[in-house]
Amino acid sequence: MKFSEYMGEWLYGKNGYYATYKNIGKEGDFYTAVSASKFFGGTIAKHIISLVDEGFLEPDGIVCEIGAHHGYFLADVCEFLYTLRPELLASLNFVIVERFDALQEQQRNYFQESFGDVIKLTHYKSLSELKCQSAFFIANEIFDAFPCELFFKGDTARVDGHKINFDVKNEWVSEKAAKYHKEKGEIAVGYEEFAKEMANAAEKFEFMSFDYGEMQARPDFSLRIYAKHEVFPFFEDNLDRDALFGTSDITYDVTFEHVKDAYQEAGVEFIECVPQMVSLVDMGILELLEILQKNADEKIYKQELEKVKMLIMPNLMGERFKMIRFRKNN
Template sequence: MEFSEYMTDWLYGDDGYYATYKNIGKSGDFYTAVSTSKFFGGTIGKHIISLVDEGFLEKDAVICEIGAHHGYFLADVIEFIYTLKPALLSTLKFVIIERFDDLQQQQKNYFEESFGDVISLTHYKSLSELKCENAFFIANEIFDAFPCELYYKGKTARVDGHEVEFDVDNEWVKAKADKYSKDRGEIARGYEEFAKEMNSTCQKFEFISFDYGEMTARPDFSLRIYEKHNVIPFFDEEIKREELFAKSDITYDVTFEHVKDAFEEAGVEFIELKAQMVALIDMGIMELLEMLKENVDDKIYKQELEKAKMLIMPNFLGERFKMIKFRKQ
C-alpha cells in the first residue's frame, strides 16, 4: 500500500490512534498549546472580538474549530468571549468539525459540563456539511496530521508488513518534491482538497491554524512517533513499528509553502505566517495577562503566567510553532 494509506490507517482507521479519546498533556503522549494554558484559546477569543469590532465578522458569524479533540480549545475561546464581551455568546454560532462519533460525544459532554444549556454546539463530520456566509475557522496542529507520502531520490515509498520500500514511481509526488526542492522527505496528501472544501463552505472567512514546521521544506525526513513524551524517529532501526502502530501518534514537520499554495490555488488569500510567540503577542495575550493580574491574587496570577510563558517562550512552543492565516473576503 502507499505510505499515505498506511498512515491513514495508523491515525484514522477503525482502531486508529485518533479514533478514540486520548489524553493530551502530562498523562498523554505529547503536549499541545491547548493543554498548556487557557490563554491560548483566550487570545483567540480576544482576536474574534476584534474581528467583530472591525466588521470583518458579523455578530452571528460561525466560530468553527476543526479537529477539536476533547473540546478544550473552543471552550476556552468561549469562556474568554464571555469574560470580555458576553453579549456575543447569544449571537455567535459555535461549530466543531469532528469525524469520529466517540470524540463528538466527549466534546458534547465537556460542553454540557462547562456551560450547561447556555452554549449551543453543532457538530459536522466534514467541512462539506457546513454552509455559511461568514465564519472564523481555527485549528491547532491539523496539517501535521494529514497523511503523507515518503519520497527519496525520485522514488515514492510503499509499505509491506510495516516495512518501507522506496520503489514506486509516482508523478504527483515527484512533481511536488521538485516544486519544493526536496530530494527526500514527506509530501502531504489532502491540503488541496481541504482548501477547496473550506472555500466552498463559506462566502467570507478567516482561517487561522497553528502547527510546527517552516515555510520552506526540510531537506530530510522529519517523520516521527510520539509515545508517552518520547520522540522516536520513524526510521530508527531498533523500533518495532507493528507494536507502535495505532497506539501512538505519528507526525511530521509541515511545509507551510505547500499549505499556502493549496489555499491560493483554491482562491483563498494568504495573509501571513509568523511564529506562535509573535502571533499571540500581536493578538493580545499580554493584555489578557494584565487583566488577570488586576483581578486575582498574586499566587494564581503567577501560576497562570508560568503556563502562558510556555506558549511564547522560544525554547518551548513560541518559536518552533507557527501561525498561518488566510482570508476569503
C-alpha cells in the same frame, strides 16, 4: 500499500490513534498549546472580538474548530468570550468539525458540563457539510496530522507489512518534491481538497491554524512517533512499528509553503505565517495577563504567567510553532 494509506490507517482507521479519545498533556503522549494554557484559547477569543469590531465577522457568524479532540480549545475560547464580550456568546454560532462519533459525544458532554444549555454546539463530520455566510475557522496541530507520502531521491515509498520500500514512481509526488525542493522527506496528501472544502463552506471567512514546521521544506525526513512523551524517529533502527501502530501519534514537520499554495489555488488570500510567539503577542495575550494581574491573586497570576511562557518563549513553543492565516472576502 501507499504510505499515505498506511499512515491514514495508523491515525484514522477503525482502531486508529485518533478514532477514540486520547489524553493530551501530562497524562498523554504529547503536549499541545491548548494543554499548556487556557490563555491560548483566550487570545483567540480576543482576536474574534477584534474581527467582529472591524466588521469582518458578523456577530451571528460561525466560530468553527476543526479537529477539536476533547473540545478544550473551543471551550476556552467561549470562556474568555463570556468574560470579555458576553453578548457574543449568545449571538455567535459554535461549530466543531469532527469525523468520529465517539469524539463528538465526548465534546458534547464536555460542553454540557462546562456551559449547560448556554451554548448550542453543532457538529459536522466534514467541512463539505457546512454552508454559511460568515465564519472564523481555527485549528491547532491539524496539518501535521494529514497523511503523507515519503519521497527519497526520485522514488516514493510503499509499505509491506510495516517495512518501508522506496521503489514506486509517483508523478504527483515527484512534482511536489521538485516544487518544494525536496530530495527526500514528506509530501502531505489532502491539503488541496481541504482548502477547496473550506473555500466552499463560507462566503467570507478567516482561517487561522497553529502547527510546527517551517515555510520552506526541511531537507530531510522529520517523520516521528510520540508515545508517553518519548519521541521515536520513524526510521530508527530496530523500531517496533507493529507495536506502535495505532497506539501512538505519528507526525511530521509541516511545509507551510505547501499549505499556502493549496489555499491560494482555492482562491483564498494568504495573510501571514509567523512564529506562534509573534502571533499571540500581536493578538493580545500580554494584555490578557495584565487583566488577570489586576483582578486575581498574585499566586494565580504567577501560575498562569508560567503557563503562558510555554506558549511564547522561543526555546519552548514560541519559535518552533507557527501560525498561518488566510482570508476569503467576497
